[in-house]
Amino acid sequence: MLAGYSLGMLTLTQRLGLRLPIVLAPMAGGISTPELVAAVSTAGGLGSLGAAYLTPAQITEAGAAVRRLTQGAFALNLFAPHPTVATTGSEVERAAAELAPFHASLGLQPPELTAQANPDFGLQLEAVLEVCPAVLSFTFGRLEAQHLEALRSRGILTVGTATGLEEARQLEADGVEAIVVQGGAAGGHRGGWSEDELADTLSLTRAAAQSIRIPVIAAGGLMTAADVRAVLDAGASLAQCGTAFLRATEAGTSAPYWAALAAAKTGDTVLTRAFSGRTARGLRNAVTEGVQQPLPYPFQNALTRSMRAAGAKAGRADVLSLWAGEGVAHGLAGTAAEILESLWN
Ligand SMILES: Cc1cc2nc3c(=O)[nH]c(=O)nc-3n(C[C@H](O)[C@H](O)[C@H](O)COP(=O)(O)O)c2cc1C
Structure with a gap:
């Protein structure tokens, strides 16, 4: 074979x-x-x-x-x-302000950056x-x-x-x-x-x-x-x-992520740093469109963690990192x- x-x-x-x-x-x-x-x-x-x-x-x-x-x-x-890239207080404030409306929509307090290792x-x-x-x-x-x-x-x-x-x-x-x-x-x-x-x-x-x-x-x-x-x-x-x-039965894909994948069409993915601070490819959504000034990895990842967790529970694909390749359709x-x-x- x-x-x-x-x-x-x-x-x-x-x-x-x-x-x-x-x-x-x-x-x-x-x-x-x-x-x-x-x-x-x-x-x-x-x-x-x-x-x-x-x-x-x-x-x-x-x-x-x-x-x-x-x-x-x-x-x-x-x-x-x-290596971790240093980040300043004003950068953290800007990144947190961009995420605050998404947090509010989930009933969460604005994000705060706690010590990250x-x-x-x-x-x-x-x-x-x-x-x-x-x-x-x-x-x-x-x-x-x-x-x-x-x-x-x-x-x-x-x-x-x-x-x-x-x-x-x-x-x-x-x-x-x-x-x-x-x-x-x-x-x-x-x-x-x-x-x-x-x-x-x-x-x-x-x-x-x-x-x-x-x-x-x-x-x-x-x-x-x-x-x-x-x-x-x-x-x-x-x-x-x-x-x-x-979309394998055994995968840990959350329900909203799964539904977004099933509905995805060719051309729906973008490269984004919005969720983690590192460039990744995923389905376009409100966060990939709305976040313009993310912190470097791993800080942005930490800043978006509670939003992603709450979003998955609430069935909200608009606030999740929907990683997917160009062949998703x-x-x-x-x-x-x-x-x-x-x-x-
Ligand atoms: C949801 C998701 C999570 C991923 N996590 C990792 C990871 O933890 N480590 C890694 O080496 N690659 C990771 N990748 C990248 C894959 O190793 C691989 O390069 C990619 O899936 C190949 O492209 P495809 O998604 O179009 O098949 C991830 C990809 C996806 C879709």
């Missing part, structure tokens, strides 16, 4: 014991539940759990939950440590080492040599994320074992840390497969079997799909196994 594709693909699929060369993208924030991850892994793809917002104890628990549900290989995913990456990584998944993928940057070595020495495959060729080359030079190349159509946060070319997924995949020697995993706008086949033909070892799984509802099969046959 897999004959005719690159040696890289055979190596990666064989090493991970996959039946299909398809990765469920990690989706932090509760979308990639242990049930979704396990369902994809059991059905022959590689399930990935977005663990970036989890505490070390929650990572241990989520890893154990996946293990209880599947014998298949799975990935955990973290945000690489990244990025999660402790070192402790998250310790939990990952303890869980010992087949793969640790990461995004937003590079890992220190000692961290890569700790993962490798336990047989955990390391996968970095690049949005352009220069980042891909840097990750390869760091000794990472495979690279997700993320095209501009991708849903969710832009995964790069330097240039962001918003590249065409197919062109970036082809260029990366030609210029780096480690396996390339293509991501961004892959919604159909034809999309998957095209990136494999362009030299990718695996295809990583996020938006395609957002081609998304299907069904079990993860059904969606996975639709991406192959």
Whole structure:
């Protein structure tokens, strides 16, 4: 079934014991539940759990939950440590003022920025080492040599994320074992840390497969079997799909988010910093249109947290981060196994 594709693909699929060369993208924030991850892994793809917002104890628990549900290989995913940009009091006031009407509409007090700490990456990584998944993928940057070595020495495959060729080359030079190349159509946060070319997924995949020697995993706008086949033909070892799984039965997608996805049409996504302070692609709504001066990540993320939580409970898609890729209109509802099969046959 897999004959005719690159040696890289055979190596990666064989090493991970996959039946299909398809990765469920990690989706932090509760979308990639242990049930979704396990369902994809059991059905022959590689399930990935977005663990970036989890505490070390929650990572241990989520890893154990996946293990209880599947014998298949799975990935955990973290945000690489990244420097925090300082922010001033007047910037905070402006950002809070922009969000205040949305808060008021939900019966919430205006947002206040309390002390914000990025999660402790070192402790998250310790939990990952303890869980010992087949793969640790990461995004937003590079890992220190000692961290890569700790993962490798336990047989955990390391996968970095690049949005352009220069980042891909840097990750390869760091000794990472495979690279997700993320095209501009991708849903969710832009995964790069330097240039962001918003590249065409197919062109970036082809260029990366030609210029780096480690396996390339293509991501961004892959919604159909034809999309998957095209990136494999362009030299990718695996295809990583996020938006395609957002309406899987096992996903943690909230009811208003689900309804917005079901109604979405081509052209409905925008790049926005309104929710987190980092550029991400999602469905256009009142917040992406109304917020002009967000704080840098992670401050804006903290400032919008209570609004997003209250919005999900109140069924209000207008105040939620509705991450989705440009292919959203081609998304299907069904079990993860059904969606996975639709991406192959
Ligand atoms: C809801 C959502 C959450 C995401 N969260 C993460 C994440 O935590 N870590 C990560 O590496 N990528 C994350 N991504 C990006 C995916 O890894 C991938 O690049 C993207 O889904 C591919 O494009 P597609 O959505 O068009 O399939 C997320 C994407 C979505 C849609």
